[in-house]
């Protein structure tokens with residue numbers, strides 16, 4: 001076997017790194033599944049033998065696994081003792097309100113498998129998650145299982161914490177007094193925005209199965225009666241009325257007809273002077289720089305019948321067709337952008 005290593009930074013190196021990109025991903029996802037970071041937070045730092053024992057690992061791979069965590073910047077090691085890094089612990093320890101590992105739990109349990117069938121999805125155009133459900137609606141099948149429901153809600157919170165914080169900071173909330181978050185999931189957006197803007201009142205709108213986790217967020221964040229849940233189905237029901245209507249990573253789940261219908265429903269739910277806000281890992285207008293937006297759209301191919309991601313220009317076009325004016329798009333957080341339109 002050749003001992004020649006690819007030179008870092010060369011085309012050969014980039015190709016190898018990309019092709020084996022699932023190796024480090026699995027090191028992180030498996031650690032979350034095993035509860036490695038939560039264990040270290042709860043029971044304290046430990047050496048490889050003790051930590052491996054606590055997690056029920058065979059000694060054959062445990063030390064390599066923990067040292068990989070160190071090499072990837074996920075753990076620290078001093079004198080053979082492993083501990084969480086101060087930066088990561090808040091996001092990877094299940095006991096923290098800022099835990100984003102729910103996203104990684106679902107990636108490990110469900111998405112890794114559907115991504116394994118990308119070839120099949122590209123050949124057939126069909127989702128690969130076995131969540132088709134009788135009516136082809138993946139949410140109906142997902143929410144039939146309470147365990148999956150709760151895990152999916154945690155995944156959504158994990159994926160939306162940073163965007164919620166950015167939206168709380170960057171949108172002109174002072175002009176409005178009410179906000180409705182459509183497809184609100186656990187309510188991370190509302191709890192973050194209402195905490196930062198005490199003059200606001202918020203309604204979370206989602207399917208009935210989501211209510212228990214939303215109420216849990218209300219109990220934890222204590223927004224003084226300013227945050228309430230309305231159960232409904234946005235495919236068949238009217239949207240709740242508010243001065244700002246938000247769709248956070250909702251439109252990309254659906255085909256173009258439903259995307260357009262939801263924007264029309266938002267227009268009807270808003271008073272004159274109201275604003276619709278859409279945030280998403282939007283594809284850049286040139287469809288080449290926001291890799292995450294493009295990958296998210298492929299993820300929709302794998303997970304949802306008809307769903308796809310889109311550019312800010314696409315979204316502004318649909319908003320204009322629905323009646324909105326002065327539409328604009330701006331970056332929100334990392335790969336996430338927001339598009340707003342006024343009634």
Ligand SMILES: C[S@@+](CC[C@H](N)C(=O)[O-])C[C@H]1O[C@@H](n2cnc3c(N)ncnc32)[C@H](O)[C@@H]1O
Nearest residue numbers: 139156160183185206207232233234235248249
């Ligand atoms: C991809 S998640 C986004 C959640 C959240 N907005 C965020 O950014 O994390 C889509 C949300 O839409 C909700 N949803 C799906 N179908 C729905 C329907 N027919 N009516 C109301 N909500 C629905 C789901 O329950 C889920 O919470």
